[in-house]
Amino acid sequence: MHQKLTRPERSWILYDVGNSAFILLVTTTIPLLFKGLAGAKGIDTVYATGLWASVTAAAVLLLALLSPPLGALADYKGMKKRLFAGALALGLLGLGGLCVTSSPTVYLGCFIVARLGYAACNVFYDAMLTDVTTDDRLDMLSAAGYAWGYAGSCIPFLAGILLLFFQPFSWTALQSARASFALTGIWWAALALPLLRNVRQIHCLDDRPDKMRHTLLRLRSTFHRLRQDRQLLYFLCAYFFYIDGVYTIMSLATTYGAEAGIDQLQMLLALLLTQLIAFPCALLAAKAARKWGVIRLLRLSVIAYMGICAFGWQLRQAWQFWVLAAAVGMFQGGIQSLSRSHFGRMIPKAEANEYFGLFDIFGKAADFLGPAIVAFCAFVFHSSSYGILGLLVLFAAGLWLLGKSEHAKSPSNHDAYRR
Numbered sequence: 001m002h003q004k005l006t007r008p009e010r011s012w013i014l015y016d017v018g019n020s021a022f023i024l025l026v027t028t029t030i031p032l033l034f035k036g037l038a039g040a041k042g043i044d045t046v047y048a049t050g051l052w053a054s055v056t057a058a059a060v061l062l063l064a065l066l067s068p069p070l071g072a073l074a075d076y077k078g079m080k081k082r083l084f085a086g087a088l089a090l091g092l093l094g095l096g097g098l099c100v101t102s103s104p105t106v107y108l109g110c111f112i113v114a115r116l117g118y119a120a121c122n123v124f125y126d127a128m129l130t131d132v133t134t135d136d137r138l139d140m141l142s143a144a145g146y147a148w149g150y151a152g153s154c155i156p157f158l159a160g161i162l163l164l165f166f167q168p169f170s171w172t173a174l175q176s177a178r179a180s181f182a183l184t185g186i187w188w189a190a191l192a193l194p195l196l197r198n199v200r201q202i203h204c205l206d207d208r209p210d211k212m213r214h215t216l217l218r219l220r221s222t223f224h225r226l227r228q229d230r231q232l233l234y235f236l237c238a239y240f241f242y243i244d245g246v247y248t249i250m251s252l253a254t255t256y257g258a259e260a261g262i263d264q265l266q267m268l269l270a271l272l273l274t275q276l277i278a279f280p281c282a283l284l285a286a287k288a289a290r291k292w293g294v295i296r297l298l299r300l301s302v303i304a305y306m307g308i309c310a311f312g313w314q315l316r317q318a319w320q321f322w323v324l325a326a327a328v329g330m331f332q333g334g335i336q337s338l339s340r341s342h343f344g345r346m347i348p349k350a351e352a353n354e355y356f357g358l359f360d361i362f363g364k365a366a367d368f369l370g371p372a373i374v375a376f377c378a379f380v381f382h383s384s385s386y387g388i389l390g391l392l393v394l395f396a397a398g399l400w401l402l403g404k405s406e407h408a409k410s411p412s413n414h415d416a417y418r419r
Contacts, residue, residue, distance in 0.1 A: 008132040009141055011194035015125060016145035017152030018191025021184045022095065022118055024153045027250050028271050029160060030098065030111065032264055033177050037104045045258065046378050053375035055108045059115045060247075060371075064361045071123050071357020072215040072222075077204045079211075080353060081196060084124040088192055091117025095185045099178045119360070126340055127356040128195070130349045131202040139294070142341035143286035146333040150278040156180070156187045157275070161268055203349035222354055232346050234405035239339055240362040242302045242398030245309065245391040246335060247363070248370030249328060257321050260385075266318045270325035277326055282333025286341075294342045295406045299399060301335035306395045313389040370394065 005013070031052055038048040074080040094114025101107050133141045160180025167176050208214060226233055257267045289297045308327050315321060340359075347355040374387030 006132070008199045011198040012128055012132045012141070013145050013148050014191045015195040016149035018188045019118060019121065020149030020153035021156045021187050022091070024157050024275065025181065025184055026115065027253055028157070028268055029177055029180060032258065034104065034107055035258055036174070037102060037107055041104055043104065046382055050375045050378035053371040053378065055112060057371040057375065059112045060119070063116055063119045066120070067123050067360040068219055068354070068357040069215055070120060071127065071360065072218050072354035073211060074124050074127065074353035075205045075351050076211055077201065077207045080124050080127065080201045080204070081199070084121055085196060087117050087120035087124065088189070089117070091121060092185050092189055093117070095181060099181045123357055123360045124353065126359065127353040128199055129340065129344050130352045132199055135345055138341040138344050139286045139289050139338065142344070143282045143333065143337040146337040147279045147282035150275045150282065150333060154272060154275050156184045157272060159183055203352055205350055218354060222351070222358070226358070230408035231405055234401050234408050235343070235346070236358065236362045238398045238401030238405055239359070241394045241401065242305070242335070243339065243363050244370040244394045245305055246332065248374065248391060249308070250332070257315070260315050262318050262321050267321060270322045273322065274325045274329040274332065277329030278333040281330045282337055285334025285338060289338055294338050295402055297334060297338055299402055301331040302395050302399045302402070304331045306392055309388055309391045309395065313385050315385070
């Protein structure tokens, strides 16, 4: 950052460090433990992959339906942090359930609860970006959140790997995995406290007794305005497609690698490499965006992910997984952070939660489509590789729509960022 971070900005970044530890578990240890529990019950590996992908799809689809009304409700004065705290408690409750159950079915249920809580938190957290900083610092602060999230999440993750590797106190592998989940929950909760203490809702709507009715009326009005704002509409549609591929690769990396026969320790270490590479690359992406433009950087990232999908289709050996992990790390942070900051710059600040609810529904509905494609291929073709290859179509659609957004007319005055 060119200027010293303010206390609200630091607190906002710290929460990204906390919740990134959970999502790192979602892409690594949590699905691997489910594979182990499912295998102990005699469930086929490929079927378990399809089952996990199906549950992931169901969870994100449910949140996609809830995000717009939750986001709109959070726009009223005093509501944003209350709803954030409730979602945080839900996520921690689900993670706690993962620490104690040995039933694959209950495990899936707890995962849905934890994933819903985590994702609902992000609706309110992303909207806080406009409360803690100014338009000219959005790209850098958004990138800093992702960057420090990638780096900081490695601390509880490494501690969890050490627990699994050494298994202290005569713990079994299952007990060590559960301890790593508990450690991550403590980390997540602790780093949420500065945000709850130091971030205030600057941009908001006046409180009113008929919030629920007014929320629904506002949503109808917002969807009408969205149809008129072609630049924003095309961007959200582009985001829908390309972030689908990004989230699918993140959430199903270890299950796909396990199906290909890659050693679990190799996968965990390779995904740790992803986090470490993503830290500087996210910051570099923000600096590059100032020089070459956000849309141009997003296009480059989408093209890179198309190459990643093509290479991942023929994944058979551990070194190939390492190459993919490094490539994902180079572009993962940039495509997420620039999408968030670019969108935050395009929307009215007083209704940031409502619009970020829409942003989330496009992202989460997309996250439903990708795992659904992989699940379909796993069940029908008995291989997930065709689903990975199918993500190319989604990235291509996102690339085309980014071009449409760049040249579309908008009632909003954001000419400086249409390059």
